[in-house]
Amino acid sequence: MKAKISNQFSAIGALAIAFVLIVGCEGPMGPAGADGIDGMDGMDGIDGNVTCLSCHSDGNIQAVNQQFVESVHSGGEVAVSYAGGRAFCAECHSHEGFLEFVATGDVEGDIVSPSAWECATCHDIHSTFEAVDYALRLDDPVAFKFDNSVVADFGNGNLCANCHQSRRAEPNTTNPGTDFTITSQHYGPHHGAQSNTLYGAGFAEIAGSASYPSPGMTSGGETFAHMTIGCTGCHMGDYDAGTGGHTFNPNVNSCTTCHAGATDFDIGSTMTDIAAQLDVLEGLLVAQGVIVEDVSVEFELDPETGDIVEVLKSDGFHPVVATHTMAQAQAFFNWVGLLEDRSFGVHNPAYTEALLTNSIEAIQ
Ligand code: HEC
Ligand code: HEC
Ligand code: HEC
Ligand code: HEC
Ligand code: HEC
Ligand code: HEC
Incomplete structure (x- = not known):
């Protein structure tokens, strides 16, 4: 491209020099000639809006x-x-x-x-x-992978829901029974099952004292407003300091249209409460040998003594590859899926609370 442009320039330069030479030897101007014949009609231009x-x-x-x-x-x-x-x-x-x-x-x-x-x-x-x-692309309502007869409409969020969903059904659906064998340390719904939490479907709905809202509904049986606004209603509000717009990070400005006066996401201390329930369930799963913490040993320089010291670092938990009771496997599926959802109940407070309450009861 560059070479072409400089060629054009030198051609223009040569013409200019030739012109100066011709002008230099010009004599007096002769009479004007007759008009030439009209040229052909030009082609239509491209539409102005294209x-x-x-x-x-x-x-x-x-x-x-x-x-x-x-x-x-x-x-x-x-x-x-x-x-x-x-x-x-x-x-x-x-x-x-x-x-x-x-x-x-x-x-x-x-x-x-x-x-x-x-x-x-x-x-x-x-x-x-x-x-x-x-x-x-892909803006149609989404048929879930855990059960493709379950279809949900997230509006513009349908695009997101194609990827941000569970990759498999809960253990008692894939392998009904009283026991369940976890065969891989990667077992679980996969890292980002946010569409399942938002719609309220696809987790292990263990029976217990809490009742589950119907998919897409509040516990009161009304259409759930968070579903109506899809993912983009909270994750793509007006851009503000690293949040909203195409950062895809949620911002509080998107909440205040409905939650007047909200100053953070922890509305009604939902996130604090859900985090506490996740902790209780985690404690039970550890105690019962369903999950185990991955700890790595690192060496650091102690700035005060100048000694090299051993530090234990947690890399999170993985499930223990073994046969567990069905209740334990289901409780694990819910725990890891809701932890990795990372909204701590915001996506669907009623569904998340019911899943955790009943999971805790089932293995306590
Ligand atoms: C609807 C808006 C829109 C229109 C209209 C549009 N483009 Fe683009 N174009 C984009 C976007 C968005 C990108 C990606 C930009 C980026 O990655 O920075 C892009 C990228 C490009 C690129 C970079 C190469 C590529 O494909 O990623 C070229 C070249 C280009 N456009 C040419 C054109 C030409 C020529 C036209 C008119 C015939 C046109 N565009 C009309 C939105 C548009
Ligand atoms: C992960 C998916 C995703 C990517 C990547 C993405 N967008 Fe978007 N974009 C969306 C969604 C979803 C909306 C609709 C937002 C809403 O519902 O408020 C949107 C809306 C828009 C709009 C407003 C639409 C309109 O009709 O006026 C523009 C402009 C836009 N995007 C440009 C871009 C450009 C430029 C890029 C690349 C730099 C980009 N987008 C990358 C998902 C994406
Ligand atoms: C093609 C699949 C795909 C689509 C479509 C998609 N995502 Fe993602 N998204 C991912 C993956 C995979 C990651 C993890 C990326 C990584 O960690 O490198 C991610 C990361 C994210 C994160 C960041 C999480 C973090 O760790 O900070 C947010 C928020 C998010 N997506 C929201 C959305 C929203 C909202 C939409 C729709 C507008 C959307 N995504 C569309 C696959 C997708
Ligand atoms: C249905 C869509 C989908 C498929 C298929 C899928 N993933 Fe993902 N994966 C995601 C999304 C969405 C995220 C990001 C979730 C988030 O940030 O909340 C993710 C995140 C991850 C992460 C990052 C976890 C982290 O700690 O940040 C890894 C690793 C990963 N996936 C591996 C895989 C592998 C390996 C496969 C194939 C065997 C796979 N995924 C298939 C949707 C998918
Ligand atoms: C009612 C508002 C709301 C809706 C609707 C919503 N989200 Fe979220 N989402 C949040 C909030 C708030 C968080 C927690 C963010 C934080 O703590 O920084 C979150 C967290 C996330 C995260 C983890 C982000 C991170 O940085 O760790 C991903 C990924 C995500 N949501 C994707 C989605 C997808 C996909 C949808 C649609 C299926 C969706 N969300 C719908 C509000 C919403
Ligand atoms: C379109 C309106 C709308 C938007 C926008 C919205 N919400 Fe909500 N939210 C509601 C409604 C309605 C309820 C009550 C649902 C019910 O009755 O179960 C609710 C419930 C909640 C709850 C449970 C509150 C409690 O006291 O139990 C939390 C937490 C929450 N929303 C967080 C958020 C966050 C964080 C955002 C922004 C990122 C957000 N919401 C955006 C309408 C909205």
Whole structure:
């Protein structure tokens, strides 16, 4: 490209020199000639609304880009390098995998050089070339993987729900019985089952003193407002200091439209209460040998004594590969899924509370 441009410049330069030479030897001007014949009609121009500049000149792309670099999606470090290329995982873990899934409903083989999310992962840009050409991919209501007869509508959040959902059904659905064998340290719903919590379906609904709200409903049997606003209602509000917009981090401004006066997410101390219930359940699971803490030993310099000291660092918990009672396996499934949901009940307070209350009762 550069070479071409400089060639053009030198051609123009040569013409200019020739022109000066010709002008230098010009004599008096002769009479004007007759008008030439009309030329042919030109071709129609491109429609004024089919324009590249409607997007490429406004501040939108740039502003969104700046927000997007703050999103974990854009870095994709954990997600892409480890799982982005594997056929089994790629539909949720790389740009290429997701696009193949959008087109065919499946990912056929491994992807050689997977990349992280970009604008075109989620938007079908460059199809009509108009300013509104930002259609979302996969915006239909989502059939859950744990049971594809269960379908939920998260609005614009349908896009997110394709990936942010449980990868399997709870233990008593996959292997009904009184015992359950955990065969892998990775067993569980998978790291981000937020659509399941929000809709209120797909966890182990152990019977107990707490009753479960119907999917998409409050305990009072009304349509649940958090479902109506989907994921984007809380995660894509107006951008503010590293939250909202295309950072995909929730912000408190998105809560105050309904929760007037809220200053943090811990509305009605729901998050504090759920965190406490998760702790109780964790304690029971440890005591009963269902989960075990991964502890690694690290060596650090003690700045006061100058000695090298041994420090124990927790890398979280994993389930013990063994046969457990069904209640224990279900309680574990709920515990790990609700912990990794990371909203500590915000997504669906009533459903989360009921799952934890009944899980604790079942194995106490
Ligand atoms: C609906 C908005 C929109 C319109 C209209 C649009 N683009 Fe884009 N274009 C984008 C976005 C978003 C990107 C990705 C930007 C980024 O990654 O920084 C992009 C990227 C590009 C790129 C970089 C390469 C790529 O594909 O990622 C080129 C080249 C481009 N556009 C050309 C055009 C041309 C030419 C037109 C008009 C015929 C056009 N665009 C119309 C939104 C638009
Ligand atoms: C249905 C979509 C889906 C599939 C299929 C999937 N994942 Fe994920 N995975 C996710 C989502 C969503 C997250 C991020 C959740 C979050 O941050 O809350 C994630 C997170 C992860 C993480 C990061 C956990 C952490 O600690 O940050 C790893 C590792 C991972 N997945 C591995 C895999 C592997 C390996 C496979 C294939 C065997 C796979 N995933 C298949 C959706 C999926
Ligand atoms: C992870 C998915 C995802 C990625 C990646 C993504 N977007 Fe979006 N984008 C969305 C969703 C979802 C909405 C709708 C937001 C809402 O419901 O409020 C949206 C909305 C928009 C809008 C407003 C839509 C309109 O019709 O005016 C623009 C502009 C936009 N995105 C541009 C971009 C650009 C530019 C990039 C890349 C830098 C990008 N998006 C990357 C999911 C994504
Ligand atoms: C193609 C699958 C996919 C889609 C679509 C998707 N995500 Fe993600 N999301 C992931 C994965 C995988 C990760 C984990 C990335 C990592 O850790 O490297 C993630 C990470 C996140 C995180 C950050 C979690 C953290 O650790 O900080 C948030 C928040 C999030 N997604 C929300 C959304 C929202 C909201 C949407 C829809 C607008 C969406 N995602 C669309 C797969 C997806
Ligand atoms: C009612 C508001 C609300 C709705 C609706 C909502 N979220 Fe959240 N989400 C939150 C809050 C609040 C947190 C906790 C954030 C924190 O503590 O920093 C959270 C946490 C998360 C996290 C972990 C983020 C992190 O940084 O660790 C992910 C991923 C996520 N939500 C994805 C989703 C997806 C996908 C949907 C739609 C299926 C959704 N959320 C719907 C409010 C919401
Ligand atoms: C569209 C309105 C709406 C938005 C926006 C909204 N909520 Fe809610 N939220 C509700 C309604 C309605 C309830 C009561 C549901 C019920 O009756 O079970 C509720 C309940 C809650 C609860 C349980 C409260 C309690 O006292 O038991 C928490 C926690 C919560 N929301 C957090 C949030 C957070 C955090 C955000 C923003 C990130 C948010 N909500 C955004 C409508 C909303």
